[in-house]
Amino acid sequence: MNTNSVRPTPNNGAAANTASVTLVTPDMAREMLKLNTQNRKLRQRAVADYARDMADGNWLMNGEAIKFAIDGTLLDGQHRLHAVIEADTAVLMLIVTGLAPITQETMDAGRRRTTGDALSLRGETNSVVLASILRRVWMWDQGDYKFAQHRQPTIAECTVLLAERPEIRRSAEIAGRVHSLFRYLPQSVVGTTHHLFSRIDAGQTVWFFTRVGDGAELPVGHPILTLRTRAMTERADRRHVPDFRYMAYLIRTWNAVRDGRELGRIVQAADAPMPMPK
Structure with missing residues (x-):
């Protein structure tokens, strides 16, 4: 040229x-x-x-x-x-x-449109939470299990993912329901794990997140009760807990439920690898 x-x-x-x-x-x-x-x-x-x-x-x-x-x-x-x-x-x-030349000073001065903004314009409900779940699912599928943010999806990549996996809308809905009952876990993490666990066993996922929300009819030592106690304790102590650690808590709880074993405590060191759901 x-x-x-x-x-x-x-x-x-x-x-x-x-x-x-x-x-x-x-x-x-x-x-x-x-x-x-x-x-x-x-x-x-x-x-x-x-x-x-x-x-x-x-x-x-x-x-x-x-x-x-x-x-x-x-x-x-x-x-x-x-x-x-x-x-x-x-x-x-x-x-x-x-x-x-002086017009350069005013370029890109506005707030950049977010994925949540774009989804809202498309008529999606709970668009902010849905956008957060889409980002985390995309990053997980890229192998970024701790959401290190070295590479995040674009708006277009999130909308493509939603078109390919419309069931993520249901995960966002479940995240909202769990949050209304138990406000100690981030909705984005609940929705992300709901989607990942649904890939493994959709039926058990329904039961699992119902109990995460209400904690009902669970015996002493049950993994979900241990999870709920850990999340409430960290909130009471006002600890800053990164999302990847909450992800690890939920995955360890899910794996223990799947194995049919008790879980006396949940620990996830910052440098420990992310457990994989099974």
Whole structure:
């Protein structure tokens, strides 16, 4: 691509704004990035997130533009352009030129739309909890069992996961029901484990989370009573417990129930591997 094609022609010291929809190829992106002389530090995770959506065909042109100043300097869009190169695919983009350089100060100033926001716009109920469960299920399936957040799903990846596994909506609903009875476990963790356990034994999962919620008719030493006591104790002591540890508590409890054994205490060291549900 000729870099002059994104530079406006001066007109008495000024230039008119132009806007056009262009199929940006990796080679064109490389040429545009040569004009990236004044921008914020590149966030590699954002590039990787965008690139996955582009490579999977989930990238939609939403009106956000690649923006250039009057002198041709790239003002906004470096992450998207780097993602085009990483994905090695062509993407339709809106290109705007002829902007005053000072307008860069106001770009990306708004709050970024979250997955929960996107799901709410689609009419999903309990969208914030549903979004949290989708993120954790996606990360679990990627092998990130402790939710280290080195790689999180994009909005598109979450919506694709929901389309593939609509039963996760039920897991979000169950998480809300359990929370209304027993407020000592994070809803996102309850919903995530509900989905994972349902893959193993849907019938036993129903019984398991009913008892997690009400604790009814369980004998002394039952794993679910041990879980409930541990969760209440940590809340009373005002301890900060990361989500992965609550995940481990629930999985250890589930495994003990499946094995038909008592569980006197639940321990999960920070450096211990995550137990796998069975």
